[in-house]
Amino acid sequence: MLFQDIMLGLDRFWADQGCVIALPHDTEVGAGTFYPTTFLRSLGSAPWRVAGVAPSRRPTDGRYGDNPYRFQYFFQYQVLLKPSPLDVQQVYLDSLYALGIDPHAHDIRFVEDNWESPTLGAWGLGWEVWMDGMEITQFTYFQQVGGFDCRPVSVELTYGLERIAMYLQGVDHAFDVEYAPGVTMGALRGDFEAQHCRYNFEESDAELQRLLFDKFEVEAKRLLELGLVHPGYEFVMKASHAFNLLDARGVLSQTERQNYVQRVRRLSEASAREYLSQLGELETAPEAS
C-alpha cells in the first residue's frame, strides 16, 4: 500500500467515525499533541472528534537520514476522541483493516507506555501498540492538559506512519517507502532531512534562537493577556520550537534546559487557562494539584 493511500485510508476511516479531518497546522510542532485541535480542544466539556496527518519536527531526533527509523521531520497520524469511547480499542483495531492489516493474522499487543509532556503541563496513561514486536501506535488517555484535569477524558491515538508503511511494503528504511507511484519518501524528503540535520546540529544560530525564544515568550504573554488565545498559543508553539532547536544545537546546560522547559510550560498553562476562561469553564475546571 502506498504511503499516501495509508493516509487517505485513515482519513476515510476516521471521517466515518465522526471525526473532523483537520489539515496540518502551519506552525512547527514536536508532535500532533501540540496542535490547537488537540491541545486546546481536549480541554473543556464539549465533545470533540478530530483526525488527520500531523507533520512533526523534533530536531534532536535527526540522524541525517542514516537511521532507518529516526528523523527530525516525520509524519504522525493523529486522532483525538472526547470523551474516550469505551470501544476505542476495537475501533482502533478496525482501523487497521483500513490499512490492509488483519489484526487476527498478527501478534498485536497493548503494552503499557505512559506519556508526559513537561512543556505542555500534560500527562496521560496508555500503551504503545505492538504489531509483531514493532511499535506502530501510541495510545493515551489524557489525564491532565495545560495543568488542568481532563473532564471528560480524551483518548489520543498517534500512528507512526513511516513504520507502518515500512512494514506493509517490506522495506528496511523509511526513505525506501513508496509514497506515490514511482516516488519514494527518500526522493521527497532525503535532501530536506540531511540539510535540516546539518542546520539543527551544526549551523543554526543559537544566539538568534535565544533571542527569538525571548521575543516569542513576551509576545505570547501579551496576546494571552489580551484574550487572543489562538494567536497567543501560536507563539507558544513557536517558542517551543526555538527551544527544541537550541536543545539540538547542544548549547543548553542541564539547568538552562530545565529552565526553558518551565518557561514553555508556564505559557502552555496560561493558554489553557485563557481558553477555558473563554469557554466559561474556568470556574468548574478542576485544577490539578
Place this chain on the structure above:
Amino acid sequence: MPDLLFEIGTEELPSWYVDEGRAALAQLLEERLAAAGLAAEQVRGFSTPRRLAVLAEGLPERSETREELRRGPAAEVAYDDSGAPTRAARGFAQSSGVEPGALEIRDTERGRYVFARIQRGGDAASGVLPALLAGLVEDLPAPRKMRWADVSTPFMRPVHWLLAMLDDTVLEFEAAGVRSAATTHGHRFLAPGEVRLRHASSYVDVLREAFVLADSDERDEATWRAASEAAGAEGLAAHDDPALRAEVRNLVEYPVAVLGRFGEGYLELPDEVLSTVMIHHQRFFPTHAADGRLARFFVGISNNRVTDEDVVRSGYEQVLEGRLYDARFFWDADRRKSLSQHAWGLSGIGFQKDLGSMADKIARVSDVAGRLAEALDLPREERASLDQALPIFRADLSTDMVYELPELEGVMARAYARAEGLPEEVALALEDGVLPRGPGDRLPATRIGAILAVADRVDKVVGFFALGKRPSGSADPFALRRDGLGIARVLNAQGWRLPLADLVLEGAAPHRANGMEIPAEGEAEVERFLWDRVGSLLNEQGMPVPVVRAAVQGSRSVIDASRRAHLLRSLMGHEEFPDLMALYKRAANLARQEERRRNVKPGLFRNEYEAPLFEALPGARRGVEALLAQVREALPGWDLASPPASPLGELGDGVRAVLALKAPLDAFLDNVLVMVDELEVRGNRLALLREVTEVLRELGALDQLEGA
C-alpha cells in the same frame, strides 16, 4: 458452603500490575469478607492482562451473628423515681430495636449507663455481597489509577465488564459505570466476545476453553514450556531470566512461542548488548548453546495463534534486526575513539547543577579512591591498575551505545576496554565500579572495582546531603538510599574494617576543597544515614532490632557491626547469656554513678566478694577477644543482602570464659553494698564494676539489648 467468583474485566493492564493487582484484590476481598462476617475457607486470585479475578470458596450462607453492646443514656436519667424507663430510655430502646425491659445497666469508667444488646449479622451472603464487591472496584489499591470518558471511579485501566456470581447466581450491582453479569470475555483475537458461566467454580476451565490461561502459575509454566520447546527445536536452551518470564507471561493471555533468528554478523557484538536489546526492547528470550554461548536464535512469545506464523516471525526478525543494526552502528562508532577520548565528553554531561559535570564528579571520585587505596594499603600492582582505571572510569557514559541503552553502563566500559587492549583487571574494575546497580544486583568482584564503587557513591551521598537534598519519608528522588545500601554491601563483602566516619570524611574532602561548606554535624548526619542502611540490611536478614542497635552502636566499621550482630544473636540464644546481660545492666547502672576513671586497687577490697570478681576479669577479657576472633574468622566478608556463606556455628571456649564472670558478678551484686560512706572503698567498687562493663561492652552496645 457456596463459592463466590468476582472478575473485573479491563483494557490491558500494565504487565507489572497483573501480579500486584491480583494480590491486592484477593487481600482486599479477604479483609472485607472477614469484616462482614463472611470469611471464606479459601481465597484464590487470578489475573491476565485483561482481568483481575478472585474465587472465594466455602463462603457461609449467612454472615456470622454477633452480639454488640450499644451504650445509651446515663442510668440516672434512664429511669424515673418509680424505676420505670424514662422517655430517653424508651427512645434509645426503640432506636436499638429492643424492648425497654431488655435494657441493662452497666458500670463503666465514666459512670453507670444503660446498654442494649443488639444482634448483628445473620444476613444472607447474596444480600451483602453486591455492595461489598462494588466497594472492591472503588477501593482496590493501585499506585497510579486513571480516569476515562466521564466515569467517576478511577481504576488502573478502563473497566469493561464485571462478572459476579455466587455459585450459579448473578450478584447484581453497578460499579465504574458497568453492570455486573454472569459473563466473561475470551481471548481478544482467538475467542472474541462474551462467554457465559454456569457456575462460579468453572471459571478457570471456561476461560481455558476460550484461550485464556487465568491462573498465573499455569500461564507461567506454559510460557516457559513453549519457549523451551521452541529453542529446543534448534538444540538450544532459552535464557531463563525470572524477571523476563514474569513480564512476558503478563503480556499475554495465551502464550504461543515463535522462534526467530538474526543475522550471524551481529554475534560479534558483546553478549550483553545482544541480550539487552532482545530482553529490554523486545521481551524476547535469548537462546544459548550447551557451551553457554549466545546463539543467533531468539524466542518471542506471541499472544496470538495465527494461520501463518511466518508473518509474525518475519515481523519479529525485522524489528530486532533494526535494533541490532543500531547497536552495531554504535559499537563501531564508539570504538573509533578510545575510552580516554570518550572521557573528554564527560564534561558535557551534567551530574547535578551545584556539583558540576560528570567530569568534575570523576575528578572528586579519583581523589577519594586514591585516599581509600592508601587507607586500605592496596598492593602496588593493584594501585597501578586503579590509577589506570580512574581517568576512564564511567567514560562509557559519553558513548552512543550507553546513551541509547543506559542499562549497559559499565558493561560497555568493560567491552570497550577489552576492545582497545587494556589489561583485563582494568576492564573488570571499570564494570565493577558501577555495581551494584540495585538491590538484587551482584557486587564488585575486584578490589579496585570495589574502591571505585564506594568512592563514587560516597561522593554522591555527601554532595547531595550537603545541598540539603536528603531523603525524607518515602521520598528519595535521587535514590540516595540505594547508594547507601550499595556502600554498605560493598564494604561488608570486602571485609574492610574501614571506619564509616573516616569514609565520610574522605568523601567530604574534595567537596570542601571545591569550596563547599560541610559542617561536622553534616558529616555525622551522613554517617548516621549510612549506619541506618547497615541496620536495615541486617533487619531484612531477620536480625532482631535490639541486636542490630547493639552491634551498630558498638562498632566503627560495617563489617565489625555485621559480625557483632551475628555474634550477639548467637549469644542471646545461649541459655545463660541473657542472665549475664541482666547482671550487666545492674552493674552498668551502678558504674554510671562514677564519672572519673580510676584503677582498681585490690588493697582496698574489704569484702570476700570483691577479689573473685576482679580475678575473673582477665579470663572474661580473653573470652571476649576469643569470641571476636572466632567471628572474624568464621565470617570473612559477605554480601549483606543475603546470609553469610557459612553460618557462625557453635561458639567455642570463648563463651564459657565470658560466662565465668556470671557467678562472681552475681555474688558481688547480691552481697556488696557499693555506695558505702567510705569514699575510697566506694570509688574502688565502682571502678571494678566499670571494668566489668567495659570488658563486656567490647561485644557491642549491650545497653541496647534489653528486651532482645
